[in-house]
Amino acid sequence: MNAVPAHLPRTAGDLRAAGMPPRSIKKELHDNLLAKLRAGEDPWPGIVGFSRTVLPQLERALLAGHDVVLLGERGQGKTRLLRTLAGLLDEWTPVIEGAELGEHPLDPITPESRRRAAELGDDLPVTWRHRDERYTEKLATPDTSVGDLIGDVDPVKVAEGRSLGDPETIHFGLVPRAHRGIVAINELPDLAERIQVALLNVMEERDIQVRGYTLRLPLDVLLVSTANPEDYTNRGRIITPLKDRFGAEIRTHYPLDVDAEIAVVKQEADLVAEVGEPLLEVLARFVRNLRESPVIDQRSGVSARFAVAAAETVGAAALRRSALTGEDPAVARPVDLEAVPAVLRGKLEFEPGEEGRENEHLVHLLRRAVAETARSRFAGLDLLPLADAVEDGHLVTTGERVPGKDVLAALPELPVLHDVAARAGVGPGEPAGRIAAAVELALESLFLSRKLAKDSDDSTTVYGR
Numbered sequence: 001m002n003a004v005p006a007h008l009p010r011t012a013g014d015l016r017a018a019g020m021p022p023r024s025i026k027k028e029l030h031d032n033l034l035a036k037l038r039a040g041e042d043p044w045p046g047i048v049g050f051s052r053t054v055l056p057q058l059e060r061a062l063l064a065g066h067d068v069v070l071l072g073e074r075g076q077g078k079t080r081l082l083r084t085l086a087g088l089l090d091e092w093t094p095v096i097e098g099a100e101l102g103e104h105p106l107d108p109i110t111p112e113s114r115r116r117a118a119e120l121g122d123d124l125p126v127t128w129r130h131r132d133e134r135y136t137e138k139l140a141t142p143d144t145s146v147g148d149l150i151g152d153v154d155p156v157k158v159a160e161g162r163s164l165g166d167p168e169t170i171h172f173g174l175v176p177r178a179h180r181g182i183v184a185i186n187e188l189p190d191l192a193e194r195i196q197v198a199l200l201n202v203m204e205e206r207d208i209q210v211r212g213y214t215l216r217l218p219l220d221v222l223l224v225s226t227a228n229p230e231d232y233t234n235r236g237r238i239i240t241p242l243k244d245r246f247g248a249e250i251r252t253h254y255p256l257d258v259d260a261e262i263a264v265v266k267q268e269a270d271l272v273a274e275v276g277e278p279l280l281e282v283l284a285r286f287v288r289n290l291r292e293s294p295v296i297d298q299r300s301g302v303s304a305r306f307a308v309a310a311a312e313t314v315g316a317a318a319l320r321r322s323a324l325t326g327e328d329p330a331v332a333r334p335v336d337l338e339a340v341p342a343v344l345r346g347k348l349e350f351e352p353g354e355e356g357r358e359n360e361h362l363v364h365l366l367r368r369a370v371a372e373t374a375r376s377r378f379a380g381l382d383l384l385p386l387a388d389a390v391e392d393g394h395l396v397t398t399g400e401r402v403p404g405k406d407v408l409a410a411l412p413e414l415p416v417l418h419d420v421a422a423r424a425g426v427g428p429g430e431p432a433g434r435i436a437a438a439v440e441l442a443l444e445s446l447f448l449s450r451k452l453a454k455d456s457d458d459s460t461t462v463y464g465r
Contacts, residue, residue, distance in 0.1 A: 004128045008092060012105040013122025015094055022107040025089075025180055025222050026065040032088045033062055044084050047077065048267060049260035050252070054081070057250045062088070066247025067203055067223040069188065069238070075303020076252040077264075078226040079137075082184045085224065086135035093134065093180065097125035100172060101179045102134070109179070109217050134181030138174055140190040146198045149173045150208050175202055180220050188225040189237050196239045199223070203245040229299075254291060254304065258284045264304050269311040273318035273330035276437055278377055278424050282337065283310045285369035290348065295361050297349035306347050310340045320400065327403040331433030334440040335398045335461055337366060367448055374445030377423045383442055385416045387451045391465050396443060399460035404436030411439070 009015040023031075036043045037059070044055055054070075058081070061068050070078040095102045099113045105126045108114045117124050138149070146152070154171035175183055185191070202208060208217055225246075227238060243249075255261040261284035262277070269275075287307040290296050314332045317339045322330030341362035350358055389412055390396060396410045411417065417439060418428060424438035443463045446452040455462045 004092065008128055009094070010126055011122060012117070012120075012124040012126060015105055015126055016122070020094065020106075022104040025182070025220050026062075028090060029062050029085070029088050029222065030065065032090070033059060036088070043088060044081070045087065046267065047081055047084060048263045049255040050077070050081070053256075054250060054252050057248065061248035061250065064247060067245065068248045068250060069224070069243075069246045070226045070250050070252055071229060072226075072252030073228060073254070073299075073301030073303075075301065075305045076254055077304065078252055079184075079186055081252070082182075082224050082226065083135065083137070085182055085184075085222075086131050089131035089134055089182075091131055092128045093131075094126050095129050095180075097127040101176055102129055102181065103179065109219075134178070135184070136174060136178040136181060137184045137186065140185050140187045142190060142192060144191055144195055146195055147171075147173055149175050149195065150198050150202070151176060175199075175221060175223075176208060176217060176219060178221050179217075182222045182224065185223070185225040188227050193237075193239050196242045200241055200245065203242070254302075255284075258288065261287060261304075261307060265307050265311045268304075268308045269315075271312060271315040273315040273322065273332055274434075275311055275315050275318070275332040276424065276426075276434065278373060278438070278441055279314060279332055279334065279337070280311060281376070282334075282366075282369050282373045283307050283314070283340075285372050286310070286340075286366050289365040289369055293361065293365060295351055295354050295357075297351055300349040302348065306344060309344055309347065313339050313343050317400065321403075324401050325403040327405075327433055329431060329433065331404065331431065331437055333398065333404065333407075333433070333437040334370065334444050335400070337370070341366060370441070370444055371448045374441055374448070378420065378442065378445060381416070381419055381423060383416065383420075383446055384451070385414055386411075386420070386439075386442055387446050389414060390443070390446075390452055390463055396439075396463040397460060398436075398440055398463075401459060404431070404433035407436040407439060408432055 009018050009020070033043055043059070044050070047055065058068065070081065072078055093102075094105055096105050096108060096113050096116070099108070099110070101110060101113075103109055103113050105117070105124055108117045138144075151170050151173040153169055188196075202219060202221070203223055208219065255264055258281060262280045265280055265283065284307060287302055287304075287310070290302045290306070291298065296302060314336045315330075317336035318332035319330045321336070322328065341359050345358050345362060348358075350361075354361065394411050396407060398407050417435075420442045421428065421430075421435050421438045424441065426434045426438050443452065444454075447454045447463060452463050453465055455464065
């Protein structure tokens with residue numbers, strides 16, 4: 001984190017003279033979002049596929065000053081979207097130095113801070129808090145207590161001699177400590193209903209009550225949360241009074257097209273080897289096929305993390321082959337897709353009655369994705385000369401121990417191979433692994449269209465008659 005700039009005011013008097021009055025968190029978000037929109041800047045860096053659906057709704061909610069709940073299946077980027085809200089805050093904001101809550105020096109809210117402000121006046125010391133410190137995130141778990149969120153009596157402060165009725169004996173929870181900031185609660189329905197009740201005052205009256213104390217703290221927070229649709233009936237629900245207090249309920253969704261799915265994988269995947277655009281397209285189509293399949297439990301959803309993990313698995317398979325064969329650079333080929341179903345099967349929920357057939361369904365949908373990608377990439381291209389060459393005895397062997405140069409060496413020089421590589425975005429002078437990846441995709445396409453045969457064992461695949 002950057003150091004606090006030296007020119008910023010260090011006392012309440014300097015702050016007042018500099019013309020920096022208190023501003024509510026919702027007003028701050030409103031102003032900064034509006035400034036970005038007017039300047040043509042992207043307020044949501046790293047968010048893909050929501051530009052015409054979710055983001056306009058969220059922007060309207062923030063401009064209206066509403067608390068927000070994002071509702072959607074797992075792996076739709078809800079948490080990622082909430083974390084970008086911190087980018088709409090001022091980079092630095094003034095707070096009272098030493099105060100338990102992040103109070104504005106010209107607007108203290110706790111008894112102790114008010115006493116210090118009255119005693120010190122314009123000499124009240126000021127420090128500055130970065131925007132990243134003003135975003136607080138809590139994963140709702142069944143064991144979360146009211147004390148965690150709101151606060152409780154601190155026995156240490158009582159033992160120091162303060163009376164039990166003294167408001168300064170309270171140890172503040174997560175929400176009050178986020179004063180003048182954003183509080184994000186993930187999986188809100190997982191909170192017990194009695195705990196959700198504790199948030200009612202925070203969201204409407206903007207104050208808190210702790211063990212019978214009526215401590216009127218004019219809290220200034222934006223409360224945002226996430227929930228999965230099935231949570232309303234399975235694990236829990238958002239209680240009606242709390243749901244009513246959210247100004248906006250916004251539905252998220254999975255990427256609407258293949259390009260958006262590929263963009264998410266490119267952005268999120270940590271690839272240890274090169275995975276070309278055609279293979280990323282295969283994985284994107286595979287995930288979309290899974291989301292449309294009747295054998296997959298669509299209430300649970302197919303997370304975008306599945307496609308990311310699949311791409312990372314394919315890259316790892318290519319890196320392993322590179323280590324075994326000495327091929328450099330390590331480039332993924334269609335044969336590496338075979339590792340995906342077995343490794344990632346556990347990330348999916350299947351409908352009842354499909355036990356024992358999971359791998360069969362995944363292999364079928366993956367092959368369909370390969371066929372769709374090849375049809376898209378090679379549309380209008382005559383692949384029969386390649387099929388004829390293989391049928392004439394130029395069998396092609398590939399596998400986890402076969403480098404790309406061996407795949408190419410098995411075939412004669414054919415003009416169609418240059419066309420295949422070009423359609424896959426590979427130039428003639430590029431490494432053999434990249435060209436072999438394109439050729440393998442064409443061979444697999446011929447196999448799936450029943451123009452070639454394929455014989456596979458544990459580590460080797462042979463395309464032939």
